Amino acid sequence: MSNAILIEQASIVEKPEKKAPLGPLFWICVGWIALNFLGAIFANVLPLQNPLYQDYASINAGPSLHHLFGTDDIGRDIFARIVFGSRVSIAVGFGAMVIGFGIGTPLGMLAAYRRGRFDTFMTAFMYILLAFPAIIATIAVLSFWTPRSLLKIIIVIGLASVPLVYRVIRTAALAVSTKDYIIAAKVQGATDRRILLKELLPNIAPIGVSFLLIGVATVIALEGTLAFLGLSVSPPTPSWGNMINESRTVLQDNPWLAIFPSLALCLFLLSLNFIGDRLRNHFDVTEVKL
Amino acid sequence: MLIGIVFIISVGSFYLIHLLPGNITTIIEGPGASPANQAKLFKLLGLDRPIYEQYFVWLSNVVHGNLGTSFISQESVAATIRTALPIDLEMIVISQILAFATAIPMAMRSARKPDGIVDRIFGAGSFTLLSVPPFIVIILLVLFVSIKLGIPHTGVSTYVSFGSDWIANLESMALPSITLAIGSFVVYFRVLRSDLIATLQEEFITMARSKGISQRRIMWRHAFRPSSVALLGAAGVNIGGLLAGGFVVQFLLAIPGLGYTLIAAINQNDYLLVQGIVFVVSVGVVLINFIFDFIVNIVDPRISRE
Numbered sequence: 001m002s003n004a005i006l007i008e009q010a011s012i013v014e015k016p017e018k019k020a021p022l023g024p025l026f027w028i029c030v031g032w033i034a035l036n037f038l039g040a041i042f043a044n045v046l047p048l049q050n051p052l053y054q055d056y057a058s059i060n061a062g063p064s065l066h067h068l069f070g071t072d073d074i075g076r077d078i079f080a081r082i083v084f085g086s087r088v089s090i091a092v093g094f095g096a097m098v099i100g101f102g103i104g105t106p107l108g109m110l111a112a113y114r115r116g117r118f119d120t121f122m123t124a125f126m127y128i129l130l131a132f133p134a135i136i137a138t139i140a141v142l143s144f145w146t147p148r149s150l151l152k153i154i155i156v157i158g159l160a161s162v163p164l165v166y167r168v169i170r171t172a173a174l175a176v177s178t179k180d181y182i183i184a185a186k187v188q189g190a191t192d193r194r195i196l197l198k199e200l201l202p203n204i205a206p207i208g209v210s211f212l213l214i215g216v217a218t219v220i221a222l223e224g225t226l227a228f229l230g231l232s233v234s235p236p237t238p239s240w241g242n243m244i245n246e247s248r249t250v251l252q253d254n255p256w257l258a259i260f261p262s263l264a265l266c267l268f269l270l271s272l273n274f275i276g277d278r279l280r281n282h283f284d285v286t287e288v289k290l
Numbered sequence: 291m292l293i294g295i296v297f298i299i300s301v302g303s304f305y306l307i308h309l310l311p312g313n314i315t316t317i318i319e320g321p322g323a324s325p326a327n328q329a330k331l332f333k334l335l336g337l338d339r340p341i342y343e344q345y346f347v348w349l350s351n352v353v354h355g356n357l358g359t360s361f362i363s364q365e366s367v368a369a370t371i372r373t374a375l376p377i378d379l380e381m382i383v384i385s386q387i388l389a390f391a392t393a394i395p396m397a398m399r400s401a402r403k404p405d406g407i408v409d410r411i412f413g414a415g416s417f418t419l420l421s422v423p424p425f426i427v428i429i430l431l432v433l434f435v436s437i438k439l440g441i442p443h444t445g446v447s448t449y450v451s452f453g454s455d456w457i458a459n460l461e462s463m464a465l466p467s468i469t470l471a472i473g474s475f476v477v478y479f480r481v482l483r484s485d486l487i488a489t490l491q492e493e494f495i496t497m498a499r500s501k502g503i504s505q506r507r508i509m510w511r512h513a514f515r516p517s518s519v520a521l522l523g524a525a526g527v528n529i530g531g532l533l534a535g536g537f538v539v540q541f542l543l544a545i546p547g548l549g550y551t552l553i554a555a556i557n558q559n560d561y562l563l564v565q566g567i568v569f570v571v572s573v574g575v576v577l578i579n580f581i582f583d584f585i586v587n588i589v590d591p592r593i594s595r596e
Contacts, residue, residue: 131576140306217421228538248429
């Protein structure tokens with residue numbers, strides 16, 4: 001699960017120069033993500049064609065008024081399939097990250113706050129796990145753990161992301177836990193639990209959220225990769241990865257089947273990455289100001 | 291540390307095979323085998339012995355370069371890996387040459403005037419490429435280069451080995467190498483750009499400028515070396531990632547490297563081959579990271595002294 005932004009973050013510490021404004025493009029991206037969410041939630045209610053209905057009268061048809069994005073090789077409406085397919089991508093992306101952050105955040109915070117033997121052991125363990133190529137492990141486990149389901153995919157990817165989340169959260173929490181206000185809280189006799197939840201967590205939350213979004217983008221791309229290997233949700237359930245994979249055999253006759261789902265996927269990833277990147281720049285600066 | 295990691299990887303890849311559902315003897319002998327034959331094979335394979343004993347037998351074989359013989363193809367796993375690995379290495383080498391050859395000059399151009407028009411265009415372009423997964427890049431390349439332009443040897447299942455015809459080999463390696471190069475380029479460009487910008491604000495650069503040294507010489511001789519530490523770190527992680535993650539590209543273009551072999555092995559339930567490849571790739575990734583840590587120390591000795 002290599003992602004350029006994560007590698008970048010791991011290797012450099014950018015010098016904040018001026019407060020990075022969020023800008024209109026940021027809100028356009030937020031709007032686009034929100035639109036995709038609405039589409040995924042209300043796909044059943046929206047006036048869409050049945051994504052599984054095979055219309056043999058129009059096979060591999062190009063975009064038209066009746067089929068907005070055209071039809072695939074067995075006459076299914078591509079637009080409807082993209083809207084329904086967003087459900088899988090969104091579920092896998094956010095589901096896996098909820099698991100990854102759900103486990104990685106408490107461990108990372110505890111390790112950074114307690115330090116000592118727990119931290120040494122935990123960090124060594126996680127770094128060894130990081131050395132193991134997560135993508136190979138994911139594929140190996142998914143190919144042997146049959147029958148596959150959306151839930152299993154979410155669990156496997158979520159667990160595979162824990163070491164990375166741990167590293168990011170621990171690094172962020174280490175920087176915060178030496179701050180004066182944490183020490184002040186300790187001196188005032190606040191319980192560990194209170195310091196962790198009320199002082200530490202809110203202060204690493206911005207960094208956590210921006211990484212969550214970038215992580216979601218990485219996981220969605222990973223789901224697409226798995227679909228190519230036949231390891232994602234089984235057809236005929238549409239997912240963006242499945243659709244792009246299905247387009248391989250008819251690439252010559254029907255390039256639309258490759259282009260529209262790719263566009264949907266890339267725009268979604270672009271928005272997530274952009275929001276994540278902007279948030280990181282935005283909050284890095286405020287953190288330094290504190 | 292290195293030995294510890296390799297040990298854990300070996301346990302992990304060994305144990306992988308025991309996570310499998312179903313009975314291995316059924317897979318080898320087929321579903322119609324009699325229980326007596328199954329029991330015989332079970333004993334023959336040493337599966338009746340305790341698991342730690344199995345592990346040490348396996349480990350001593352691995353140390354001697356013997357990864358077992360595939361149940362499916364009856365070929366030695368080590369030999370299969372030896373034929374597939376050079377293809378991965380060729381792909382990685384070509385893609386890295388392409389990536390560095392584009393990323394370094396472009397990062398220098400960008401860093402010369404941060405937030406200038408060139409920097410903005412490069413920045414927006416690299417950020418967009420960041421959001422295009424390799425499998426989409428390869429589909430679009432096949433669509434436009436192989437189908438629309440009709441360039442030979444670039445499409446699906448046209449892999450030619452280097453020994454038989456090296457020009458055709460390079461043609462067939464072009465699309466996968468370009469795909470991997472794009473992913474690497476984005477990382478290298480962004481890492482080097484932000485580091486160069488930071489380095490160019492240092493006092494020794496101002497000093498060099500005041501001595502009247504040319505812009506080009508300042509960039510290459512004075513700014514590049516201190517800025518290349520993060521770049522090398524990123525390259526280590528990235529090349530390891532390519533070794534593990536190059537399989538999508540290979541799978542889509544039917545290039546018989548390690549990744550392609552791995553997917554084929556998974557589909558055929560060729561467990562020993564899966565195990566062997568997982569082990570070799572994981573150790574490879576760890577070694578690459580280790581080597582790059584070493585190079586970083588040579589380039590910037592300050593790091594090891596800290």
